Amino acid sequence: MTFEIGISTFGEITSDPTTGIAPSAEQRTREIIAEAVFAEDVGLDVVGIGEHQRFDYVPATPAVLLSAIAAKTERIRLTSAVTVLSSADPVRTFQDFATLDLISNGRAEIIAGRGSFTDSFPLFGFDLNDYADLFREKLELLVAIRNTNPITWSGKFRAPLHNADVAPRPVQKKMPIWVGVGGTPSSGARAGRMGLPLAYGVLFGPLDGALPVREAFEAAAERNGKDLATMPTMLHGHGFVARTSQQARDISYPYLRAGFGENSRQRDNGIHLPRDQFDALTSPHAGLITGSPQEVIDKLLLQHQLYGNMRIIINMGMGGVPHLEHLKAIELLGTEVAPAVRREIAAQSPVPREPQS
Template sequence: MSFEIGVMTFGELTADPATGALPSPRQRVRETIEQAQVADQVGLDVFGVGEHHRSDFVGSAPAILLAAAAAKTGSIRLTSAVTVLSSEDPVRVWEQFATIDLLSAGRAEIIAGRGSYTESFPLFGYDLQDYADLFREKLDLLLKIRDGNPVTWQGHFRAPLVEADVAPRADGGTIPIWVGVGGSIASAVSTGRRGLPMALALLLGPMAFHEETVLRYREAAAQAGHAANTLPISINVHGYVGRTSQGARDTMYPYFATGMVENNHQRGVGFALPRSVFDAQSSPAAGLLVGSPQEVIDKLLAYHERYGLNRAILQLGFGGMPQKDHLQAIELLGTEVAPVVRREVAAREGVAA
């Protein structure tokens, strides 16, 4: 199985820590589509847009942004990162992503998650006490829609469907559906039992943070009769690629540190990030993928060896990094990092690159 490398964005609206300039929503939306175009041009495999329902993000409707990206790209896969399925209608999610799939000739994907940000629950009238039950039920319905049409289904949180015609259908008949897992072992086990691909998220911490998560996921998949070692696993992680190791860290740090404070305020205090902590998180054994092309290559290969990954998606510009720096990192990732990683992984697995 080939190793895929991509980029993602939340489209955050954060004031530049150096100039104080705050991008307009129009500017950030247009920059998001330009990021997708450049990622496609340099040969990356995946472009993702995350979902947030706050005024300091432009990603409240990722499907619309991905549809715009579909019209401006030719081969890159287009995914949510993630769809907060607990507060969405699975019928509408399918309709939107099947439309993206038609626009892009079969390039749409969904990463379904519970949501680490929870502002969408009160916004759409859901009770946070139903957090886990909502996700389980809605994922069941989304998978049933994917697997056939018409759809007959009954649950607790929405009206039943009786021979419902859910359209359009996907360009190739189906859409890959991954489950986003932030660190919950129970979520990993449930995903493994279903035989679904797992998209791990690692904000900060050691590279080994998800070892037990992956182990339990594969155990659950095997016990349920799935081919556990062939199920795809992705890592979604913050990072930046620069010409040099020091240059990459110096460029990323002020924006990342600002974003950790400004865009994580709903999660409470404790996200101030001193430079010494950032540098430690950039070391070979820690999670951040930041450095020179060779450093990022080495770290991606280490991730692959540790987890048996099939995909890595990097969030490169978090915290309002200027577009020129963001695009340069995308270009380096596509032209200097991805080809080497794909070749090395193929050699490890004894397959043609």
């Protein structure tokens, strides 16, 4: 598997920290599609769209927005980042992404996670007390639907399936299903036990902060007889690329601060991010992938050295970075960062890995 680099978005609607004006949902939707198309044009490999069920986020249904992108692209991989599977119906989730796979001629993927926001649980009638059990059962069902058709199944949280034909079927024989995790080792262990590829966030704190997740993932895979060579890992983080380190920090900071303050109210009325803390997080051994092209190249190579990941997805527009500035960052990522990282990693002769299990 060639090392892949891409972008992601949560599609948040944030008031501009300079003007105080928030974009409309229509504007954000158009910008997301345009940025994804441009990402393909400059040579990036994947675009991810996160799911949120709130008024200040656009993508309540990532598969629909990804389908619009699929119609305007030919090569770039298309994934959720993440699908909040705990409050979704695995049958409908599979159907949505299988349809996306048909539209895109085999480019659809799912990153299934429990979700860091819980708005979808009351919206769709689920009890937060069942948070962990919902995800476990639904992930098992989603994988079973992908692997077997027709399917007979029964569980606790949805009606049973009796020789059910779940259609349509995707172009890909095994549409990739990744397990999206935060910093919890037990979540990594679940992916390892099931033999599924792992997508984990390295957001704030030290760059090596998620290593316990990797260790739990690999140990569980080995205990359960799974082949790690078929179980790649990807990282997902926030960042920004500009011509100089100072520009990258100065452009992105006001918007990242606004996004975490305005769009993360579920967490203690927002996350406060002082400038000195932000600057510390952009240092070489910290989590934010923010800097000049060479600084970002160096950090991605260090991440790969630490985690052995074969994909990185970077959210570079958090908090509503202006569209033109975001496009400039995407261009630098695609034309300067990605080729250098791919060359360096290819020279290390990594063991090929397939993105499905």
